[in-house]
Amino acid sequence: MDFKIIDNGVIAPKGFKANGVKEGKYGVGLIYSEKDCIAAATFTTNKVVAHPVNLSKEILKNNRDKIRAIVANSGNANCFTKNGYYDAKEMIKETAKLLNIPENSILIASTGVIGRKMPMDIIKDRIKNAYNRLTEKSDNNNTAKAIMTTDRFPKTIAVEFEVNGKTVKIGGIAKGAGMIAPDMLHATMLCFITTDIKINNSDLTKSIQNAVDKSFNNAVVDGDTSTNDTVFVLANGESGVEYKECAELFDNALTYICIELAKMMVMDGEGSTKLMEVCVKGCASEEDAIKASKSVVRSLLVKTALYGEDPNWGRITAAVGYSGVEMDMDKMDVLISDFEKEVYLVKDGIPIADEGTKELELAEDIMKNDKIKIVVDLKIGNYENTSYGCDLGHDYVQLNSEYTT
Structure with a gap:
């Protein structure tokens, strides 16, 4: 890699601050730039859309x-709720007042249970607490934890690289453990990325979009696409480095950030x-390669075999x-590895890993790895x-059968 991994996630790039609070099932994370940012985003294509996405x-x-x-909250998706759009606007209004910035300079995201009215007293209290923490110091991990729902661990990464003696940094946080499925155009979780590139x-x-296509759009947990899926990227230009000076390097670094966060999810x-x-390689077209690889990671039978x-x-x-x-079963190879050792299961259409071999x-030894x-x-x-996919076992059923209770 022409860049190196560093600490501090979204607060690694120059000019960004962040903090958050999570109390019980409700949390709020704030990410703030000292200067105006260029922003880009991708969103869910689910036709049931959360109010924060529309806003x-x-x-x-x-x-x-x-x-x-x-500003992002956990614990309530603010989707399919009466007056939810105005609740989202109220969250932005409260944040704008505390940060002393215009309301139309704030993006919003939510995650949690669908169909329940936002507990605005609780959420506004969390916004104030997150702001108070932000004024004291920046804390990337607090911010990442604030947006977690069923996640077992916070997801964060940052990288940096040099261009003509100046340093460019990119940092990200994400949340997502269930309702993760690829979509051909957009992402399937919450992810917030900051960078100090001029672009x-x-x-x-x-x-x-290119980074999302190669990462989050290739990630499957359960095949369900959420109503709140959002990726935001903010660029404040504080590094002094122009994108045209390092376009390929920046694109590669941003894609790396997204792939690593997708793997964490x-x-x-x-x-x-x-x-x-x-x-899946050796395909007749890019479309075939995408369809085939996603088909394998979506397969419940493959996922349960992985678990077993x-x-x-x-x-x-x-x-x-x-x-x-397009394929010919008499030509195909199938092999598995643990990224150190590998073995062919099928070679030129002929089964290799047969009983007793x-x-x-x-x-079987490789399959014991995580x-x-x-x-x-x-x-x-x-x-x-x-x-990218994961196995499917008993705990998934238990977690999702009890999600709202």
Whole structure:
């Protein structure tokens, strides 16, 4: 990599502050820039849309070059609720008053239970508490924890690189453990990214969309697309480095940030114990590569085999087969690895890891690891895609059967 990993997430880039508070099931996180930011975003394509998504879209439509802050709450999705739009506006109004910035310079996001009215007294209290903490110091981890729901751990990362003696930083936080599924155009969770690069809105929009397509849009926990899915990226230009000086490097670093956060979400999938990285290559088209890799990570049979540490390659080939991609089963390879050792399960369409073979023994040993890579080579083209998924076990059913109770 031409960049290095650093600490402090969204407060690593110059000119950003953040803090948050989580008390009980309700939390609020605030991210603040000392200067106006260029902003870009992607949102859910679910037709049941949360009020904060609609409000943020409105704000970005006319004010995407003067964004100063993000306010996000956990515990309530503010979706399918009467007067929820006005509750979202009230959250922004309260934040604007405390930060002394215009209301139309603040983006908003929510996560939690759908269909319940926002407990505005509680949420406004959390906003004040988060602001009080922000005035004392910045704390990236507090901010990441404030937006968690069923997440088991906060998700955060930052990187930096140098351009002509100046340093550019990118930092991010995210939340997501359930209701994670890829969509061809947008993201499927909450993710907030800050950077001090100097960039215009067009370039930032292209860069974040490309990063989202390669990361969050390839991540599957349970196949459900949320009503609140949002990715925000804010760029305040404080590094003094122009995007055109380092376009490829910046794009690669931003994509890396998103891929690592996507992996954290998948690894934190509700009740999950294992991460699977599925690369399908040798495809006839990019569309086929995407369809096939997503089909494998979506497969309930593959996910349960992963949980049971069973190298059942038949389920993998079946998932590729029913994806509808162009393929010849007599040509394909299937192999698995733990990123150190690997073994072919199928080679040139011939089963290798059969009962009683050394290959099957090695495959069973590999499946005991918590990170598994599956590679499928269709050998009919030059396109490939990598998707990310997790196993599916007893805890997922328990967590989601009791979610609102």
